[in-house]
Amino acid sequence: MNPVIDISELTKRYGGTTAVNGLTFTVHPGRVTGFLGPNGSGKSTTLRMILGLDRPTGGTVTVAGRPFRDRPRGLRHVGALLDAHDVHGGRSAEAHLWALARGNGIPRGRVGEVLREVGLADVARRRIGGFSLGMRQRLGIASALLGDPPVLLFDEPLNGLDPEGVKWVRDLFRRLAAEGRTVFVSSHLMSEMEHTADQLVVIGRGELLAAESLVDFSARGTRRHVAVTTPAATALRDLLTAEGATVHAEGERLTVTGLDAVRVSEIARLHALPVHELATRTASLEEAFMELTADRVQFSGGETR
Numbered sequence: 001m002n003p004v005i006d007i008s009e010l011t012k013r014y015g016g017t018t019a020v021n022g023l024t025f026t027v028h029p030g031r032v033t034g035f036l037g038p039n040g041s042g043k044s045t046t047l048r049m050i051l052g053l054d055r056p057t058g059g060t061v062t063v064a065g066r067p068f069r070d071r072p073r074g075l076r077h078v079g080a081l082l083d084a085h086d087v088h089g090g091r092s093a094e095a096h097l098w099a100l101a102r103g104n105g106i107p108r109g110r111v112g113e114v115l116r117e118v119g120l121a122d123v124a125r126r127r128i129g130g131f132s133l134g135m136r137q138r139l140g141i142a143s144a145l146l147g148d149p150p151v152l153l154f155d156e157p158l159n160g161l162d163p164e165g166v167k168w169v170r171d172l173f174r175r176l177a178a179e180g181r182t183v184f185v186s187s188h189l190m191s192e193m194e195h196t197a198d199q200l201v202v203i204g205r206g207e208l209l210a211a212e213s214l215v216d217f218s219a220r221g222t223r224r225h226v227a228v229t230t231p232a233a234t235a236l237r238d239l240l241t242a243e244g245a246t247v248h249a250e251g252e253r254l255t256v257t258g259l260d261a262v263r264v265s266e267i268a269r270l271h272a273l274p275v276h277e278l279a280t281r282t283a284s285l286e287e288a289f290m291e292l293t294a295d296r297v298q299f300s301g302g303e304t305r
């Protein structure tokens, strides 16, 4: 059984709102795939449809060749962390996991194992109601791991985790992928995925914008500029513009596109203009992501478009 998630022409409408619109992509085992999109772009809706919790308006989604809904003892096939708050606060962590294990034909002894794995063994008998968001995220991850499934889905799992927690989650995801599992992780922040994912699926307003490796995605952001700091900003700006560059000036700082750093340096030296700093800068992954999704952001600057 190849634990692939296959999504084809998937669409979900809620009344007049189209949450997901004709999405087609595949998530493969053996790597961590990041599912990126601005707030409200349809990530959670897609994850819910993968799990059969929402019924598609159109299109199909299968896990290992079958709709997930058709699988009894689901936690053994797909483990998921959707909403860390969606747990009974009056129960202990242990009791919560026991109930899940019982409903999915998982041996009770597995509960202690996953609690140790996520670092919650010491608080196993404490009420979940008193847990911090980070502890709830760890408990959600424990639930996902309970059935030792080949496919794992995580919706915004880094929310509420401290830097040590973030590192732990990243290492865990890598290990799960290295074991040959399919690991699909959503986030609205490229900075979170940059050091977590090997593969990216990017959506905006429910539509697919990119499905490629992180390396290929990075190549989108290779637009370079040269940053210059000089007390002779006006003179250098005029010279560079005359050479065909586009120059943005802000006090002593120039941002130059259209000429490389060597040429900028030569021009400054030729005219004996002092330069305090000169560096080539590459647009970051975050900028590539923002550029790609710029016209697909539903809520920007507090205004609804």
Ligand SMILES: Nc1ncnc2c1ncn2[C@@H]1O[C@H](COP(=O)(O)OP(=O)(O)OP(=O)(O)O)[C@@H](O)[C@H]1O
Residues within 6 Å of the ligand: 014, 017, 018, 019, 037, 038, 039, 040, 041, 042, 043, 044, 045, 046, 188
């Ligand atoms: N049950 C629902 N009823 C009506 N509209 C919904 C429902 N669930 C989601 N939506 C709408 O569908 C769109 C996509 O929402 P979704 O929660 O899937 O996005 P998201 O990418 O997960 O966002 P976020 O990063 O904010 O969690 C939004 O416009 C949302 O308001």
